Amino acid sequence: METSGFTKNTKRLLIWGAGDQGTVALDCALAMKRYSRIDFLDIKEKGHRQIPGHTIYEEAKEKVSELIHGYDEVIVASGSNYLREKKIAQVLAAGVPLATLIHPTAVISPLAHVANGCTILAGAVVNINAYVGIGCIVNTHAVIEHDCLAEDYVNICPQVSMGGHARIGRRSFIGIGSTILDHITVGRESIVGAGAVVIRDVPDGTTVVGVPAKRKH
Structure with missing residues (x-):
């Protein structure tokens, strides 16, 4: 797990994605006080917001492989699990280190594992023996x-609660305020709707909503 996020701010960070997730990543990176320079590269498919005080490069106008080599670390900031995976693959292929952003108010067990390329936001908790795969987003609170698994490129929205030993499959989206009971598995590329309470396993590629959560037809 990345544990050096609270050291002297000497590194240059490129945030790949200049939309809503990009500004959230910026807030997290600033709170870490690790970076001397933070710039943005927009994602062509999504565009960007105005972010005063920070350079925003346009993906369509840049030689991306050359640009990212000008930075010590890159974080891909897109709420789309598919886009995040695609861009992270490009960063890894270029041999540039992925950043791991962990807000100072997040609580991460020293016996948990958080892979590279993750963003862990304010007030989030990752408890003992939990595993968070590459490129995941763990949102506010x-x-x-303990003993949970979030596979690669999962997006866990604010106020989600996962009970012990719960599992979330690759590229799944867990909606705001939802609850996944202990020992429950949510399959790959599935969606759990906002506020849902998941009391039984969810198959791959399935959307569930409601209390208790049921398959959406």
Whole structure:
């Protein structure tokens, strides 16, 4: 797990994605006080917001592989699990280190594992023996309890609660305020709707909503 995020601010960070997730990543990176320079590269498919005080490069106008080599670390900031995976693959292929952003108010067990390329936001909890895969987003005040697994490129929204030993499959989206009970598995590329309470396993590629959560037809 990345544990050096609170050291002297000497590194240059490029945030790949200049939309809503990009500004959230900026807030997290600033709170870490690790970076001397933070710039943005927009994602052509999504565009960008205005972010005063920070350079925004346009993906369509840049030689991306050359640009990212000008930075010590890159974080891909897109709420789309598919886009995040695609851009992270480009960063890894270029041999540039992925950043791991962990807000100072997040609580990460020293016996948890958080892979590179993750963004862990304010007030989030990742408890003992939990595993968070590459490129995941763990949003504000989300709780990943002990012995949980979030596979690569998962997006866990604010206020989500995962009970012990729960599992989330690759590229799944867990909606705001939802609850996944202990020992429950959410399959790959699935969606859990906002506020849902998941009391039974969710198959791959399935959307569930409601209390208790049921398959959406």
